[in-house]
Amino acid sequence: MNTRETLKQRLGLTDADFIKPVPQPMPWSQAFWDGAREGRLLLKTCADCGHVDHPPYLFCTECGSERSDWRQAQGIATLAAFAVNTYGVPAAFVEDLPFVLAMVDLPEGPRMISNIVDSEPNELRNGMALEVVFHTRDDGIVLPKWRPSKQRGSHG
Amino acid sequence: MSQPRFAIIGTGEVPCGHYPNRNEFEIAYRVAKAAVDDAGITMKQVGAVVTAAHIMGSDYNTEMFFGRMPEAIGAKNCRVVATTVSGGASSFSTRKTAEGVLLSGDADYVLVVHAQRFSQFSANEQAKYFAVAGSDLEWEVPYGMTYNALAAMLTQGYMSSTGTTVEQIAAMCVACRKWANLQPNAMFRDKSITVEDVLKSRVVAWPLTALMCNVLADGGSAFVMTRADLAKKSQRPVYLLGEGSDYSHRSIVHSKWRDQGKMHEFFAPVARKAIHDSGIGPGDLDLFELYGSYPVILLMLMDALGIVEPGQSGALVAAGETSPGGRYPTTTNGEALGFGHTGTGVGFSVLVETIRQLQGKAGAAQVEGARFAIENCGGGAFMDIHFSVLGNQIPG
Numbered sequence: 001m002n003t004r005e006t007l008k009q010r011l012g013l014t015d016a017d018f019i020k021p022v023p024q025p026m027p028w029s030q031a032f033w034d035g036a037r038e039g040r041l042l043l044k045t046c047a048d049c050g051h052v053d054h055p056p057y058l059f060c061t062e063c064g065s066e067r068s069d070w071r072q073a074q075g076i077a078t079l080a081a082f083a084v085n086t087y088g089v090p091a092a093f094v095e096d097l098p099f100v101l102a103m104v105d106l107p108e109g110p111r112m113i114s115n116i117v118d119s120e121p122n123e124l125r126n127g128m129a130l131e132v133v134f135h136t137r138d139d140g141i142v143l144p145k146w147r148p149s150k151q152r153g154s155h156g
Numbered sequence: 157m158s159q160p161r162f163a164i165i166g167t168g169e170v171p172c173g174h175y176p177n178r179n180e181f182e183i184a185y186r187v188a189k190a191a192v193d194d195a196g197i198t199m200k201q202v203g204a205v206v207t208a209a210h211i212m213g214s215d216y217n218t219e220m221f222f223g224r225m226p227e228a229i230g231a232k233n234c235r236v237v238a239t240t241v242s243g244g245a246s247s248f249s250t251r252k253t254a255e256g257v258l259l260s261g262d263a264d265y266v267l268v269v270h271a272q273r274f275s276q277f278s279a280n281e282q283a284k285y286f287a288v289a290g291s292d293l294e295w296e297v298p299y300g301m302t303y304n305a306l307a308a309m310l311t312q313g314y315m316s317s318t319g320t321t322v323e324q325i326a327a328m329c330v331a332c333r334k335w336a337n338l339q340p341n342a343m344f345r346d347k348s349i350t351v352e353d354v355l356k357s358r359v360v361a362w363p364l365t366a367l368m369c370n371v372l373a374d375g376g377s378a379f380v381m382t383r384a385d386l387a388k389k390s391q392r393p394v395y396l397l398g399e400g401s402d403y404s405h406r407s408i409v410h411s412k413w414r415d416q417g418k419m420h421e422f423f424a425p426v427a428r429k430a431i432h433d434s435g436i437g438p439g440d441l442d443l444f445e446l447y448g449s450y451p452v453i454l455l456m457l458m459d460a461l462g463i464v465e466p467g468q469s470g471a472l473v474a475a476g477e478t479s480p481g482g483r484y485p486t487t488t489n490g491e492a493l494g495f496g497h498t499g500t501g502v503g504f505s506v507l508v509e510t511i512r513q514l515q516g517k518a519g520a521a522q523v524e525g526a527r528f529a530i531e532n533c534g535g536g537a538f539m540d541i542h543f544s545v546l547g548n549q550i551p552g
């Protein structure tokens with residue numbers, strides 16, 4: 001019996017419990033997810049003061065302006081901290097275990113929570129250089145994730 | 157310093173653990189009655205009842221919002237009822253509400269009550285709830301983020317930044333457990349653990365093992381608050397001498413600190429304000445009743461208190477200095493890690509233990525001669541910090 005059937009039997013779960021949560025965009029964040037589907041990492045940039053907000057709000061958190069542009073990020077980041085989920089996750093993620101969660105810092109300013117992929121956890125070091133990859137889930141949702149940069153070293 | 161305005165004069169508590177058949181209103185009634193008895197007043201003297209909603213909504217919350225509590229505990233002369241909640245910081249927000257009621261003159265005695273029954277929810281319901289509760293629904297949950305993973309990232313970042321070892325992280329769990337072993341109401345009162353046990357337990361979210369993560373439990377506690385002038389009539393009043401608060405973020409990506417080794421820089425000014433306003437010196441603190449919910453947060457809180465150089469708290473803990481008999485008795489009820497995690501209630505149980513200690517009623521865990529304590533709580537995904545300094549005397 002596979003993991004899913006075992007869990008369903010043991011915990012009384014249904015197929016619905018294995019549906020992964022879907023990002024529910026706000027009117028002011030829709031462009032980020034549209035960009036991700038096209039393989040572009042877009043950041044909400046204030047048209048008045050230039051501040052980059054991510055995750056974004058309706059307004060600029062620095063100057064309060066409601067005017068903004070979506071600008072493409074460089075697609076690079078630095079690993080700030082990470083963890084490896086191995087147990088105790090919601091049923092929808094059990095079949096993915098183990099997987100890496102991380103805080104990554106973008107040179108444009110924002111910090112993001114994401115997964116680090118295409119690497120072994122023991123290769124990861126805080127401060128290492130990362131590059132974005134766009135991962136299409138089985139349900140069609142595209143999530144920007146990160147992997148160690150092909151160019152070695154830190155972005156500084 | 158200015159004279160204190162408020163005091164806590166009695167507490168109540170029930171055993172923490174898995175009690176699926178114990179209704180929330182049964183818990184509420186038991187802890188409310190115990191607190192009123194301990195305060196030396198009667199339920200008819202209670203002029204206001206303030207409750208904390210519990211985490212993971214249920215019929216109990218609805219009942220509270222619709223005014224069940226005063227009726228359910230027999231507070232017949234209650235004129236003010238309110239539910240205030242700020243997650244893990246609810247012991248702070250209910251206390252602030254009580255302060256407002258006391259200042260308004262609408263009540264002389266405010267009864268604050270918390271009850272929680274997690275065992276009505278399945279393991280998957282709890283896992284799903286705490287994935288969402290600790291993380292951003294749009295930006296983090298789709299990545300498989302969980303509360304334990306958040307704490308694990310902070311732990312990994314702190315260890316990497318400060319050189320704290322995983323053995324020192326484990327030592328924090330052992331210190332909490334040693335206190336819990338002295339507490340009759342603690343979930344883990346009967347079982348002792350070693351650093352080796354902690355490190356060998358199942359990895360949940362590396363670098364965190366199962367014994368580095370708290371366990372959700374059923375429980376509850378209550379306390380009676382009054383004005384400092386009225387408290388003089390009480391047997392063993394504990395005065396609220398100084399307080400401080402700050403807010404950081406909803407999502408950890410917006411936290412006011414970036415380096416996980418520097419979280420103490422967010423905590424420290426708040427602790428200093430509470431200590432300053434209390435009129436005592438840092439050297440006067442006899443008790444450090446800290447609430448971190450994960451071992452690394454307890455170390456970060458200690459880093460903020462000026463006991464050791466920031467980043468060195470792990471060594472202090474590993475040397476046994478925060479354990480029973482140590483120079484810096486810390487979290488003497490065993491905290492979420494040893495006492496059990498009752499959702500919005502951990503801060504309540506830490507505060508209640510602080511009062512018990514300062515009243516000299518802490519039993520086997522009693523720190524002899526304790527006069528002044530610093531206590532904290534915080535909620536969300538480490539969204540805020542609230543320190544208070546309490547004393548069984550007014551510094552002169």
Ligand SMILES: [Zn+2]
Pocket residue numbers: 046047048049050051060061062063064065
């Ligand atoms: Zn702006």
